[in-house]
Amino acid sequence: MLSLTCFGCRPGRSTVRLRPKSESEEQVPFLRSLKKSVKRYHLATARAAMTVALVAPLPLLASHSAVRAAASRIAAYRPIRVAGDDHINHPPQVAALRRGDWVKLICGASFEDAADVRNLSLVYTLAGVDCIDCAADASVVSAVNEGIDVAASIVPAVQRPWVMVSVNDDCRDLHFRKAEFDPEECPPNCSKPCEKVCPADAISLKRVMVGGEHAQSDHVCDELEGGVIMQRCYGCGRCLSVCPYDRIRAMSYLRDPATTAELLKRSDVDAIEIHTTGKGTDMFNTLWNSLGESVNNVKLVALDGRPMSGDIGRGATRETVSFAVDLTSIPDRPPGFYQLAGGTNLYTVDCLKKAGLFKARTLPGTITTEEIGSQEALIGGIAYGGYARKIVGRVLHKIPSQLGSVRIEDHPGYLLEALQEAFALVGPVKGYPALQK
Ligand code: SF4
Numbered sequence: 001m002l003s004l005t006c007f008g009c010r011p012g013r014s015t016v017r018l019r020p021k022s023e024s025e026e027q028v029p030f031l032r033s034l035k036k037s038v039k040r041y042h043l044a045t046a047r048a049a050m051t052v053a054l055v056a057p058l059p060l061l062a063s064h065s066a067v068r069a070a071a072s073r074i075a076a077y078r079p080i081r082v083a084g085d086d087h088i089n090h091p092p093q094v095a096a097l098r099r100g101d102w103v104k105l106i107c108g109a110s111f112e113d114a115a116d117v118r119n120l121s122l123v124y125t126l127a128g129v130d131c132i133d134c135a136a137d138a139s140v141v142s143a144v145n146e147g148i149d150v151a152a153s154i155v156p157a158v159q160r161p162w163v164m165v166s167v168n169d170d171c172r173d174l175h176f177r178k179a180e181f182d183p184e185e186c187p188p189n190c191s192k193p194c195e196k197v198c199p200a201d202a203i204s205l206k207r208v209m210v211g212g213e214h215a216q217s218d219h220v221c222d223e224l225e226g227g228v229i230m231q232r233c234y235g236c237g238r239c240l241s242v243c244p245y246d247r248i249r250a251m252s253y254l255r256d257p258a259t260t261a262e263l264l265k266r267s268d269v270d271a272i273e274i275h276t277t278g279k280g281t282d283m284f285n286t287l288w289n290s291l292g293e294s295v296n297n298v299k300l301v302a303l304d305g306r307p308m309s310g311d312i313g314r315g316a317t318r319e320t321v322s323f324a325v326d327l328t329s330i331p332d333r334p335p336g337f338y339q340l341a342g343g344t345n346l347y348t349v350d351c352l353k354k355a356g357l358f359k360a361r362t363l364p365g366t367i368t369t370e371e372i373g374s375q376e377a378l379i380g381g382i383a384y385g386g387y388a389r390k391i392v393g394r395v396l397h398k399i400p401s402q403l404g405s406v407r408i409e410d411h412p413g414y415l416l417e418a419l420q421e422a423f424a425l426v427g428p429v430k431g432y433p434a435l436q437k
């Protein structure tokens with residue numbers, strides 16, 4: 001059983017542990033090791049110093065040829081990357097963690113727009129991610145798997161990413177909340193900064209006259225209608241702070257452990273990420289015990305903490321890497337693999353390189369290997385969330401959607417454009433040679 005810690009720039013980031021299926025003799029040591037990891041993780045964060053419905057394969061469109069050519073180059077490159085003992089001894093995802101080029105797409109613990117999740121999963125599967133992290137909701141999990149299946153129907157050699165569901169042990173975790181307000185309480189002439197600041201396009205407001213007609217001018221409208229699109233809101237909180245009239249509330253929630261346990265029994269779910277706040281291990285233990293035997297079905301257990309948005313700018317990733325430098329330097333850091341998560345974006349690889357941590361097995365300035373660094377990279381890889389969704393979302397928004405949900409594979413030109421955006425993010429971590437030119 002293996003483990004991975006993922007973290008960002010603030011106290012309370014995450015750890016991931018990997019486990020083989022059905023090896024009961026390893027369960028006790030694994031659990032002991034996991035709990036030890038949780039305790040150390042909580043200690044580290046307390047210090048705060050740095051610390052488908054399956055779809056039938058689609059007929060391949062002739063116009064998918066450019067997409068197939070681009071993604072096939074990546075798939076063909078994979079056997080070279082996994083050459084050596086790692087290829088024989090470990091699944092490709094674990095080999096990636098050991099090399100330090102693991103990439104995870106974070107759809108968002110609370111983001112439940114199945115159409116977008118499906119398209120994001122399709123694009124990033126073609127781009128070669130190792131894992132896709134999504135809300136612990138059956139329809140969202142099916143959407144992820146549908147996206148993966150469609151990607152595989154376009155490029156059969158593509159690596160199937162692990163599917164990870166995100167849950168919380170404490171409703172105070174900021175990943176698990178939704179914004180809410182009643183537009184009838186808003187002043188009709190409000191300039192709607194909430195709508196403008198939302199990175200998920202989760203707020204939609206229209207000005208209307210009494211009787212429901214759309215107003216021709218801001219000055220003559222009687223009221224606003226619409227509000228928060230719950231499936232799209234992932235609780236970032238940006239709207240809360242910009243509302244000049246303090247009309248928006250945040251609603252926190254706890255994922256139901258019984259529902260999660262059922263999800264973990266599915267053959268198309270590989271991993272779980274537990275968001276734990278660092279306020280003690282009791283709630284973690286309660287959740288873990290509630291999941292029961294279902295955890296035996298997963299290959300990987302991750303721990304995560306407070307959110308940090310990588311789409312807000314370069315500074316976010318600097319803080320994340322700074323936290324990585326601090327965390328990897330402490331001798332009693334939680335065991336397992338580490339993953340950068342919060343605040344990650346296009347600049348993360350460069351920042352890691354400057355810090356001497358990109359695919360490094362030893363700490364900068366040292367010549368001896370440490371226990372965890374002897375065979376494995378100090379940083380197992382990078383998870384991309386808000387930034388990854390933003391760059392592909394820009395392409396998705398260009399697609400005309402007169403007929404309901406958009407299927408990006410029906411628009412090969414846009415699919416290629418989205419794939420190029422995804423390659424630009426995933427490629428520098430994976431070291432795709434064609435993309436380095
Ligand atoms: S919390 Fe964030 S995602 Fe949700 S509506 Fe507000 S700005 Fe949008």
Ligand code: SF4
Pocket residue numbers: 181183185186187190191192193194195205224242243244245246247248
């Ligand atoms: S900013 Fe506040 S008052 Fe204005 S539309 Fe948004 S929620 Fe309503």
